Amino acid sequence: MVEEAPIRLLVAASGTGGHLFPAIALAEKLPEYDIQWLGVPNRLETQLVPQQYQLHTIAVEGFQQGFGISSLPILGKLLSSVLKVRRILKQGKFQGVFTTGGYIAGPAVIAARSLGIPVVFHESNALPGKVTRFFGPWCHAVAIGFEAAAQYLPRAKSIYVGTPVRSQFLDDNHHASLDLPIPDGVPLIIVFGGSQGAVAVNKLVRTAAPAWFDTGAYVVHLTGENDPEAESLKHPQYIALPFYNNMAALLRRANLAISRSGAGSLTELAVCGTPAILIPYPFAAEDHQTYNAKVFTQAGAALAFKQSELTPEILQTQVLNLLNSPTELAKMGEKAKAIAIPDSADKLAQLVREVVER
Structure with a gap:
């Protein structure tokens, strides 16, 4: 045969x-x-x-x-x-x-x-x-x-x-392998700009972050490889990396993400149930990242801001408000998860x- x-x-x-x-x-x-x-x-x-x-x-x-x-x-x-x-x-x-x-x-x-x-x-x-x-x-x-x-x-x-997402996002045990020096129980903010990084977002975050540290929050900042100022902020609660392989574990551990709104990033946020502040890339073809972000804001899973209108002060305040509202963060996370397939x-x-x- x-x-x-x-x-x-x-x-x-x-x-x-x-x-x-x-x-x-x-x-x-x-x-x-x-x-x-x-x-x-x-x-x-x-x-x-x-x-x-x-x-x-x-x-x-x-x-x-x-x-x-x-x-x-x-x-x-x-x-x-x-x-x-x-x-x-x-x-x-x-x-x-x-x-x-x-x-x-x-x-x-x-x-x-x-x-x-x-x-x-x-x-x-x-x-x-x-x-x-x-x-x-x-x-x-x-x-x-x-x-x-x-x-x-x-x-x-x-x-x-x-x-579809990478298989690591579908393995619930992946959170056990997070190998970064982040204490249990502290608020964690993750910042990432997709596979290309996001220099404009990086600048906003570095200016706003000191007020977040004062609340006890840690920040893991994935800067991408094209940011000449990637090493400019030093703080014991701040971890800057060009990229990190185990994104699933990081997103599951995070209390809040600050992100671009590329479809891949949003899918990963949804699967992990991570609430987010979204800053659509303003030069994306036909402004498609704004359309993506709208799906999440209409569902109540995220807040979104135009890059041109977002100042470090606004970002700083929005993050502090969310960190002070764990019930609101939990609701946003549940709504994010409801979007996921x-x-x-x-x-x-x-x-x-x-x-x-x-």
Whole structure:
């Protein structure tokens, strides 16, 4: 009896943790599949993916200024990328494509559809990106991270599954392995700006933090790697790190988070039930982080402030008010947890199986 070859899936996910982590979480839920990866040179996937999956790379860029003479080289790269992805799909005999959007989705979707290969698209933001809105109707299914996204995809087959998180977030015992010098029982504030860090938020926090220390609170500040002043604040209750691997344990221990509102970060906050003050990144494409934050503020799970209107004094006062209202923090945490879909990766994996195998 001849054993059937595993189904081959090409995952096109590139750039930031917000695109990569959901794709990795999905891939881990499809152990019976032969999965390979499509990325871009010199992006985060070149560090995260090769130890688990074969990585193919293409040179593709986004059309930041619309079409014109200056975009001809980008268009040339796009056409070249489509042809390269077609070759990868044909030579590898792939039976499906999964993408989390961004620049890489265009060549992946065009190449797959030109070969009659089914595509599942995952969009994690409440306001779908231009690439999702354009290519969504070409795909067999568009899985969405927030229910609010469906209204912007009227011609696509959208299915609400939430956004998958890394497996560490689904392990309730992970809090035991928090290896930072934080005493039991003290209030803990965690500050993070997503996988890219957030220099403007870092400055606000460093100015406001001394008043929080006076209440006995500790601050774990994940500064990212691009902040030249990352080492400028010194205090025994202040821990500054460029990043920290065990985010699940940290978010579960935290009484409050101060964060950007990228979809990946919000999903992690929700799964861990962590109340938050959100500061949407003001230069995000089409201001999509503000739309994401709105989902949380409307649910009562977070407060949100425009970066342009937030001063150190306002941030300082808002944090102190919340630290002095443990009942309010607990309610916000419960409401955050109510937004979460902990089995999102399972739902997304099942959708991929239904589309690819039918």
